[in-house]
Amino acid sequence: MPFRPVYSLLLKPPLRSLSPSVSFYRMASSQAAARFGLKDSSLIKTQGLIDGKWLDAKDGSTILVTNPATNEELGTIPEMGLAETKEAIDAAAKAFPSWSKTTAKARHDILMKFYALMNEHHEDLSRIITLENGKTLAEGKGENTYSASFMEWFAEEALRTYGEQIPSPLPGVRNVVIKQPVGVVAILTPWNFPSAMITRKLGAALAAGCTTVIKPPPETPFSALALAELARRAGVPDGVINMVTTEKNVRDVGKEMCESKIVKKVSFTGSTPVAKLLAGMAATTLKKVSFEAGGNAPFIVFDDADLDEAIAGAVICKFRSSGQTCVCANRIYVHSGIYAEFASRLAEKVASFKVGNGLEESTTHGPLIHGRAVEKVSRHIDDAVSKGAQILVGGKAVPNSNFFNPTILSDVPADALLNQEETFGPLAALVKFETEDEVIKLANATDVGLAGYFFSRDVGRAWRVAEKLEVGMVGINTGLLSQSVIPFGGIKESGLGREGGHGIAEYMNEKLMVFGGI
Numbered sequence: 001m002p003f004r005p006v007y008s009l010l011l012k013p014p015l016r017s018l019s020p021s022v023s024f025y026r027m028a029s030s031q032a033a034a035r036f037g038l039k040d041s042s043l044i045k046t047q048g049l050i051d052g053k054w055l056d057a058k059d060g061s062t063i064l065v066t067n068p069a070t071n072e073e074l075g076t077i078p079e080m081g082l083a084e085t086k087e088a089i090d091a092a093a094k095a096f097p098s099w100s101k102t103t104a105k106a107r108h109d110i111l112m113k114f115y116a117l118m119n120e121h122h123e124d125l126s127r128i129i130t131l132e133n134g135k136t137l138a139e140g141k142g143e144n145t146y147s148a149s150f151m152e153w154f155a156e157e158a159l160r161t162y163g164e165q166i167p168s169p170l171p172g173v174r175n176v177v178i179k180q181p182v183g184v185v186a187i188l189t190p191w192n193f194p195s196a197m198i199t200r201k202l203g204a205a206l207a208a209g210c211t212t213v214i215k216p217p218p219e220t221p222f223s224a225l226a227l228a229e230l231a232r233r234a235g236v237p238d239g240v241i242n243m244v245t246t247e248k249n250v251r252d253v254g255k256e257m258c259e260s261k262i263v264k265k266v267s268f269t270g271s272t273p274v275a276k277l278l279a280g281m282a283a284t285t286l287k288k289v290s291f292e293a294g295g296n297a298p299f300i301v302f303d304d305a306d307l308d309e310a311i312a313g314a315v316i317c318k319f320r321s322s323g324q325t326c327v328c329a330n331r332i333y334v335h336s337g338i339y340a341e342f343a344s345r346l347a348e349k350v351a352s353f354k355v356g357n358g359l360e361e362s363t364t365h366g367p368l369i370h371g372r373a374v375e376k377v378s379r380h381i382d383d384a385v386s387k388g389a390q391i392l393v394g395g396k397a398v399p400n401s402n403f404f405n406p407t408i409l410s411d412v413p414a415d416a417l418l419n420q421e422e423t424f425g426p427l428a429a430l431v432k433f434e435t436e437d438e439v440i441k442l443a444n445a446t447d448v449g450l451a452g453y454f455f456s457r458d459v460g461r462a463w464r465v466a467e468k469l470e471v472g473m474v475g476i477n478t479g480l481l482s483q484s485v486i487p488f489g490g491i492k493e494s495g496l497g498r499e500g501g502h503g504i505a506e507y508m509n510e511k512l513m514v515f516g517g518i
């Protein structure tokens with residue numbers, strides 16, 4: 001993990017008049033903007049947002065944000081805490097009555113404007129993603145397109161929040177169900193999709209008529225802050241989106257978001273242990289929750305698969321964002337009849353990857369987010385190798401950096417750590433299997449169940465295996481599931497609720513009205 005000094009003594013509290021600290025803030029902000037090299041440098045915000053005001057932390061402390069490809073400073077953001085979180089929640093509560101009363105058409109129009117602005121600033125937003133997350137610029141562009149698509153989708157979903165009329169068995173009675181926004185929503189997002197994990201939640205919340213307090217990740221806050229700026233330009237009123245940036249105070253901030261009686265829903269994407277922690281806190285007020293937690297995706301190649309498609313699928317599924325997505329393949333099961341060919345062709349492909357700075361055109365794969373991520377991949381490789389696995393390609397980190405050479409391990413034994421824990425890095429672990437029943441048992445032998453994939457041309461097997469895999473999402477002859485229109489989410493310990501698709505329902509309450517005496 002890169003060293004993160006806290007510049008608490010340098011930046012001062014919020015500023016009301018021109019003072020040395022105003023000019024210091026402006027300098028810090030313009031230096032950060034210059035480091036990103038954007039066409040519109042005003043997209044770089046280095047303060048949190050509460051009730052329409054860009055603010056520093058009350059005690060002036062800050063968090064250093066670095067580029068994982070170079071470890072160079074990108075800028076600083078405020079280290080906010082409990083007091084700022086309470087203010088943000090109050091601001092969201094104050095904005096709720098008017099925002100929730102806007103028409104669905106008005107919210108649709110604002111979200112479509114937001115969508116248009118995300119497209120207009122495509123180059124800049126993609127560059128911010130690449131600089132703070134490390135993924136390649138092509139992936140950054142892909143993420144911005146994906147991220148914007150949630151705004152478009154939920155703009156349209158706002159118009160489809162229909163209620164229903166239910167015929168009553170009682171004479172003179174009419175049953176009607178309407179849908180209403182839940183209220184203030186707390187949103188906590190991860191660094192692996194700095195933009196798309198915000199819009200997948202925020203789009204649904206805004207479309208439903210909810211107001212929000214967002215805690216973006218400290219590693220990648222600038223995409224989130226740029227989105228907040230675009231939301232303002234699109235016409236989202238003050239207080240509807242509030243952003244509290246924090247790192248050290250995350251426990252206090254998260255606790256308040258989950259336990260506040262004002263907050264009516266918590267939406268989180270991140271690890272299963274943190275989801276469990278938040279679930280416990282949110283239970284104190286029995287608020288609604290959506291959790292998109294960890295995965296450990298099986299990727300199965302049967303002997304009747306189209307091998308070209310299966311290899312292409314494995315490459316995208318395993319190595320997208322250098323293996324740092326919750327839906328990346330974690331365990332690759334290959335039938336013994338095609339194992340040798342699959343392994344050598346995949347190894348050839350992976351050996352041709354070029355790891356490097358995501359801004360360079362020739363780079364195919366960027367760095368991991370920080371040193372801890374690099375250590376985890378090394379630990380999984382060392383463990384598997386000590387139990388008999390062999391390294392076909394890669395196997396090592398690039399010294400003194402966050403880069404890890406894309407790796408393929410073959411003959412990974414069942415008791416290897418990586419079969420139990422998500423690696424979240426560029427490590428493809430190949431396991432040989434013999435029968436359909438055996439591989440389904442192996443695939444399901446985990447506490448989590450987010451995504452699973454398999455390749456087979458047999459239609460009967462396709463139905464059987466898809467039905468038996470214990471996951472929320474199955475890719476059949478594809479390694480890529482993600483789209484804004486699908487119900488994204490898991491079962492078992494991978495989470496609760498669905499995002500995208502009809503996920504707006506997670507931000508609305510159904511209210512029954514029973515009319516009598518008719």
Ligand code: SIN
Nearest residue numbers: 192269325326327482
């Ligand atoms: C995630 O990694 O949590 C999300 C991946 C995606 O939306 O494709």
